[in-house]
Amino acid sequence: MSLVNDLEQLRELPSPPMPSLWPQTWGWALVLTLLLIMVAVALLRWRLHWRTNAYRRAALAELDVLEARWRRNPVNPAPLRDLPGLLKRTVLNGPGVPSPEVARMTGPIWQRELQRMADIPLSETFAECLADLAYASDETLGRLDAAALIAECRQWLETHHDPV
Secondary structure, eight states: OOHHHHHHTOOOOOOOOOOOSSOSSHHHHHHHHHHHHHHHHHHHHHHHHHHHTHHHHHHHHHHHHHHHHHHHOTTOOTTGGGHHHHHHHHHHTSSSOOOHHHHHOOHHHHHHHHHHHOSSOOOTTHHHHHHHHHHSOHHHHHTSOHHHHHHHHHHHHHHOOOOO
16 A cells, blocks of 8 residues: 555544533532522512612602702791601601500600611701601791701601511
8 A cells, every 4th residue: 555545535523512601510500500599699689679679769769859849939937847748757667566665765865766767867957857847937947957967857767667
């Protein structure tokens, strides 16, 4: 046999199969499973947190409406008079079941409860301003620093914790 005949008999080898993209060891499958479980738990916790704070978002939206009504006509204190009721509804609609005592709280006891639920201390005049909103005349409310009161109500709504 000649060398030319031997070379003519050579054939090209087939290409090897592509390597699998799936991990070859069970350890990678375990890592992937654990990662998916952690992502699922994080998403569930975020969703629970989002649903739990729905009352807070609703209260902040209502506060925005009250503030817009007051800013359109700062002489009219009627929108401001709704602030104490807004804070009370926020507590009653919050997570968990509020105790019946919370629903019946008024006056200084209610003010102390608001202070207790606040993560950031409220001003010394906050309780007086809320009481004035409920009972004072329109002339008295005209001297009230409404913008500061609305800002403090917003701060309380954003940062308060559950009364339980």
